[in-house]
Amino acid sequence: MFVQFHLDSQALSTALEHAPGMNVAVQHVHASSSIPLRSVFWASEGEFEPFETGLGVDDTVTGSRLIAENGDERLYRVHYAADQPDVDIYEAAIDADGVFLKGETDGDGWTVKMLFPSRDAFNEFREACAEVDLTVDVDSIYSKPFSGSGDEIALTDPQRDLLTRAVQVGYFDIPRETTLQELGQQMNISGQAASERLRRGMETLIRETVTEETLAEEENSNTQAAGARIRESWTRTLPPQRPTSYPLLARVATAPAPSTVSRCSASRWTRRRDARTTTRTATSSRYGSRAASSSIRVTRATTRSRTTTRRAGRASASTSQRCSVAPARRSSR
Numbered sequence: 001m002f003v004q005f006h007l008d009s010q011a012l013s014t015a016l017e018h019a020p021g022m023n024v025a026v027q028h029v030h031a032s033s034s035i036p037l038r039s040v041f042w043a044s045e046g047e048f049e050p051f052e053t054g055l056g057v058d059d060t061v062t063g064s065r066l067i068a069e070n071g072d073e074r075l076y077r078v079h080y081a082a083d084q085p086d087v088d089i090y091e092a093a094i095d096a097d098g099v100f101l102k103g104e105t106d107g108d109g110w111t112v113k114m115l116f117p118s119r120d121a122f123n124e125f126r127e128a129c130a131e132v133d134l135t136v137d138v139d140s141i142y143s144k145p146f147s148g149s150g151d152e153i154a155l156t157d158p159q160r161d162l163l164t165r166a167v168q169v170g171y172f173d174i175p176r177e178t179t180l181q182e183l184g185q186q187m188n189i190s191g192q193a194a195s196e197r198l199r200r201g202m203e204t205l206i207r208e209t210v211t212e213e214t215l216a217e218e219e220n221s222n223t224q225a226a227g228a229r230i231r232e233s234w235t236r237t238l239p240p241q242r243p244t245s246y247p248l249l250a251r252v253a254t255a256p257a258p259s260t261v262s263r264c265s266a267s268r269w270t271r272r273r274d275a276r277t278t279t280r281t282a283t284s285s286r287y288g289s290r291a292a293s294s295s296i297r298v299t300r301a302t303t304r305s306r307t308t309t310r311r312a313g314r315a316s317a318s319t320s321q322r323c324s325v326a327p328a329r330r331s332s333r
Helices: 013-018 048-057 085-095 119-131 157-168 180-186 191-209 212-237 247-253 258-332
Strands: 002-007 023-030 038-044 061-070 073-080 099-105 110-115 136-142
Touching: 013 048, 048 061, 048 073, 085 119, 119 136, 157 180, 157 191, 180 191
Parallel strands: none
Antiparallel strands: 002 110, 002 136, 023 038, 023 099, 038 073, 061 073, 099 110
């Protein structure tokens, strides 16, 4: 398990005060029966003469030596005093099977990267630090395959540069000191590209600095929630089930208890009989009304025909009578 934490140790504090801006990166830490604690580190980005003067008067150091020079960097070896709390926590790290990877400081505490076999082992080391009044503030913990350098977070160079710049210009401050558009302009990219690169970089940091157990729990929870949402959506969108092609089997499978079959069947049969009777009565009444209306219309037509016939007969008789009377009158004259 990889752990990066901040330790408020005072080791080399006096030497660093003599050379403001100096950066120290510890590469190796050792101890023996005659040497309580020894470290080998690279010093850079500061004035070396004041720094070496400070090493000579630093109470945390019993001796120092320049090992090598490499351009603007120098490699030093120092021995620490036996009464320093750093000696105690180094022994505690050995007891917890901790492996030192790297330690850095610029005078404001130490940023330390170590490996531990388990969280319990790291907690033991942390308790040992508390016993000698050293505070451990954890920056990141995660369990992943490790190469040993302590710099395994898989950020691309553009992502790392953008994240660093975002912190420098106050993008993450509250309130924000700049916008994504301005941040993109400073990096010579568009605001949209800055947003996408920033999100990818932050996702990588979160995934690689959170423990695998936490990620697994979150993924399981998200998977279960997604499954519940999918099942709910299917329930809402599925069409109603078609009736079975075996109605007799369906009725047998869903039949009520034997004690209630007869009552249910009788009641169902009675309701169906009453419904049929009502339908037939309404139909008969409807057709009867239509027949009566037709009969009335026929009767009326017959009556009108008879009336017309009688009137025609009367008119014909009257005409005949007048025709017979007229010649008689002429003859009498």
